[in-house]
Amino acid sequence: xxxxxxxxxxxxxxxxxxxxxxxxxxxxxxxxxxxxxxxxxxxxxxxxxxxxxxxxxxxxxxxxxxxxxxxxxxxxxxxxxxxxxxxxxxxxxxxxxxxxxxxxxxxxxxxxxxxxxxxxxxxxxxxxxxxxxxxxxxxxxxxxxxxxxxxxxxxxxxxxxxxxxxxxxxxxxxxxxxxxxxxxxxxxxxxxxxxxxxxxxxxxxxxxxxxxxxxxxxxxxxxxxxxxxxxxxxxxxxxxxxxxxxxxxxxxxxxxxxxxxxxxxxxxxxxxxxxxxxxxxxxxxxxxxxxxxxxxxxxxxxxxxxxxxxxxxxxxxxxxxxxxxxxxxxxxxxxxxxxxxxxxxxxxxxxxxxxxxxxxxxxxxxxxxxxxxxxxxxxxxxxxxxxxxxxxxxxxxxxxxxxxxxxxxxxxxxxxxxxxxxxxxxxxxxxxxxxxxxxxxxxxxxxxxxxxxxxxxxxxxxx
Ligand SMILES: Nc1ncnc2c1ncn2[C@@H]1O[C@H](COP(=O)(O)OP(=O)(O)OP(=O)(O)O)[C@@H](O)[C@H]1O
Numbered sequence: 237x238x239x240x241x242x243x244x245x246x247x248x249x250x251x252x253x254x255x256x257x258x259x260x261x262x263x264x265x266x267x268x269x270x271x272x273x274x275x276x277x278x279x280x281x282x283x284x285x286x287x288x289x290x291x292x293x294x295x296x297x298x299x300x301x302x303x304x305x306x307x308x309x310x311x312x313x314x315x316x317x318x319x320x321x322x323x324x325x326x327x328x329x330x331x332x333x334x335x336x337x338x339x340x341x342x343x344x345x346x347x348x349x350x351x352x353x354x355x356x357x358x359x360x361x362x363x364x365x366x367x368x369x370x371x372x373x374x375x376x377x378x379x380x381x382x383x384x385x386x387x388x389x390x391x392x393x394x395x396x397x398x399x400x401x402x403x404x405x406x407x408x409x410x411x412x413x414x415x416x417x418x419x420x421x422x423x424x425x426x427x428x429x430x431x432x433x434x435x436x437x438x439x440x441x442x443x444x445x446x447x448x449x450x451x452x453x454x455x456x457x458x459x460x461x462x463x464x465x466x467x468x469x470x471x472x473x474x475x476x477x478x479x480x481x482x483x484x485x486x487x488x489x490x491x492x493x494x495x496x497x498x499x500x501x502x503x504x505x506x507x508x509x510x511x512x513x514x515x516x517x518x519x520x521x522x523x524x525x526x527x528x529x530x531x532x533x534x535x536x537x538x539x540x541x542x543x544x545x546x547x548x549x550x551x552x553x554x555x556x557x558x559x560x561x562x563x564x565x566x567x568x569x570x571x572x573x574x575x576x577x578x579x580x581x582x583x584x585x586x587x588x589x590x591x592x593x594x595x596x597x598x599x600x601x602x603x604x605x606x607x608x609x610x611x612x613x614x615x616x617x618x619x620x621x622x623x624x625x626x627x628x629x630x631x632x633x634x635x636x637x638x639x640x641x642x643x644x645x646x647x648x649x650x651x652x653x654x655x656x657x658x659x660x661x662x663x664x665x666x667x668x669x670x671x672x673x674x675x676x677x678x679x680x681x682x683x684x685x686x687x688x689x690x691x692x693x694x695x696x697x698x699x
Pocket of ligand 1: 378404405406407408409410411412413471511513553556589590593669
């Protein structure tokens, strides 16, 4: 992408000259200003640049302090901040303020050019932080104050390339949130590639992320390459094995991957989003997570609250699931009434949205339609003699299915296929969403579960 003017703001050092020469050789026109005040004056006159490379040590002061004082600049221009190797945290702060990305000096020519061109490709920054209306449908996350605040945060971070770390309990909607960011980011029509970093052998995960060459010599690109121009979502990123943490860090420093055959290096433009249900600081303190990797991934932190902290969303989500599954199964159910809502809001949902979703899915599978029997919903903890959250095989509160007679009654009228589906979904839920782990628990191969899941999805899509 030649021919765009790049503004370099920083001391006219020998190193800056080298960076300018690299960019010129790639076809860009360079404008170099040493003083932050002069650069701001130029920009406030309305000058537009393809990208701005902003240093930390300017002729007249600290580059980050200047950005802090003029956050509007970061909203109008695509600014890439260049920071010394021992100050990556300053780059992360600049991204929180709205910078497009940051580079650690000394930087390789290739990385510099790739990033500058990605900034140019992203086009002029939007005049404000508003996103297209379609980007974040008001109901998609919930209407509780916690979700309204989260949606606002999400709108602010969607357009940048900053790494986002989404924390929260299992099943609280972290992946759903990542996919909302993807859709709101302007990359929505490109791939969203999710990788589960826990419960997979290291070699398999390595191949899934970085690609491999099959036994027949065919190159299989990894998730990183497959996510080119889109978003890579790393689920449970704190569980990445140490070697893969290092490989991922290298990737994030260069945005290039070696082809599996190592014959060629490929530039990849991806937005990386991650999630964890662990405490990342504790993982670093225990030596299980690299601090430098966390710094890259955790530029912006979003915390998904557990469902029990946003009870007012639970009934709305339950109705959404009921409508969706009823439509998939071709059944009609009456809307949830006050008693259903009281039961839903009164329960703590230790498995969060995943548990809510499974309860509604099973309820729809097990009933022909009409009014949903209340016993399909979990009882309030307080109403249980033992106060336990255990849901038995079917997960239906008030009707645990431990004993065979009850189990048989609960399953009366169901086809074997439906019973199998319930058992598989319960196993996946227990395994925290991991199909390979669920397959191990059920004593079948992961491919069996993948095949069955694909068939259900196809059936749902074709009605
Ligand atoms: N706002 C929402 N609207 C509808 N469905 C949702 C929403 N949030 C989450 N879900 C559904 O709830 C289930 C759990 O959500 P998700 O996988 O995003 O949680 P998670 O926090 O990433 O879980 P885990 O930590 O176990 O990987 C998924 O089936 C997802 O599709």
